[in-house]
Amino acid sequence: MxxxxxxxxxxxxxxxxxxxxxxxxxxxxxxxxxxxxxxxxxxxxxxxxxxxxxxxxxxxxxxxxxxxxxxxxxxxxxxxxxxxxxxxxIFGPLMSEYLFGYLLAHQREHAKYKQQQQHKQWIPGSYRTLQGQGLLLLGTGSIAQHIAKTAKHFGMTVTGLSRSGEPKAHFDHVDTIEHLANYLPSAHTIASTLPSTLETENVLSKTMLALLPDECVLFNLGRGNVLDLDALAAQLLNKPQQNAILDVFNQEPLAADHPIWHCPNAIITPHIAAPxxxxxxxxxxxxxxxxxxxxxxxxxxxxxxxxx
Incomplete structure (x- = not known):
């Protein structure tokens, strides 16, 4: 035919x-x-x-x-x-490169040393290793599974949250997304790869974001509607030790007047994590x-x- x-x-x-x-x-x-x-x-x-x-x-x-x-x-x-x-x-390897590129740069204080270089300063810092740190992945699909596999290479403990809570390869533990509040307070790094559905809308609400520890790193790689961006912007300004790397937004391009642009502890990329x-x-x-x-x-x- x-x-x-x-x-x-x-x-x-x-x-x-x-x-x-x-x-x-x-x-x-x-x-x-x-x-x-x-x-x-x-x-x-x-x-x-x-x-x-x-x-x-x-x-x-x-x-x-x-x-x-x-x-x-x-x-x-x-x-x-x-x-x-x-x-x-095909997106798993690309998303993994994006996440660990930024995460390792943060952990190894790349920006700090680049700044010191401008002033010819020799001041060793105290970086933290990824070994033993926890990675919380929202979503356990093919992209999250590849990220989890890479995380295990670095010796991280990986927890996944999904709709079903079914065990998946490379995850140390998988639970249902409805138990999100139980896992946020201890998350070193949290990354959302969730799709855009009615169930995932505003999963990372103002209430949930407030549960994040002071020194966590938050990635949004899936869809913009899972995250209350206004609440995150306000929280980042009040908690300078928290960091967010954001690649997806409800409105793209992101509005020029959104306060998240002015957060020094936020990195905004134009939906390029996995072309x-x-x-x-x-x-x-x-x-x-x-x-x-x-x-x-x-x-x-x-x-x-x-x-x-």
């Missing part, structure tokens, strides 16, 4: 070139004209570009998201009469396309009701 593919990305030409190199039998890659939206039965799309066009895709049967986060496609008012898959398995490399995304699609054409279960299926 012949299939028609619609590309909805910010770099259609690049993806068209990569897909063409695979010479996929029975797949026609359509152009960017409006009629392609109604013709295509398969969409290869960025969720925010696909969401407003969903109701025009009368032949849509399967969509391969180019992102891990698909909350723009899983809302209760969006159609759900097609198969949706996302990207997993999707086109070659890797195409590999995921190609594997799924072969499964689709042989009527086998696809990888990385999204549950519309769970939102991930």
């Amino acid at each position: 012949a299939h028609k593919l619609l590309l909805l990305t910010q770099d259609n030409d690049r993806f068209r070139q990569l897909l063409a190199a695979h010479h996929l039998k029975d797949l026609t890659i359509l152009g960017d004209e409006p009629s392609s939206i109604t013709e295509a039965d398969i969409w290869f799309a960025e969720p925010h570009l696909a969401a407003p066009l969903l109701n025009l895709g009368r032949n849509l049967t399967w969509m391969q998201s180019t992102f891990a986060g698909v909350d723009r496609l899983t809302g209760s008012r969006q159609r759900r009469d097609y198969v949706l898959t996302n990207i997993k398995g 999707s490399f086109p070659e890797q995304v195409v590999e995921v699609f190609v594997e799924n396309f072969h499964l689709w054409t042989t009527q086998q279960p696809l990888k990385h299926l999204v549950d519309f009701f769970k939102g991930y």
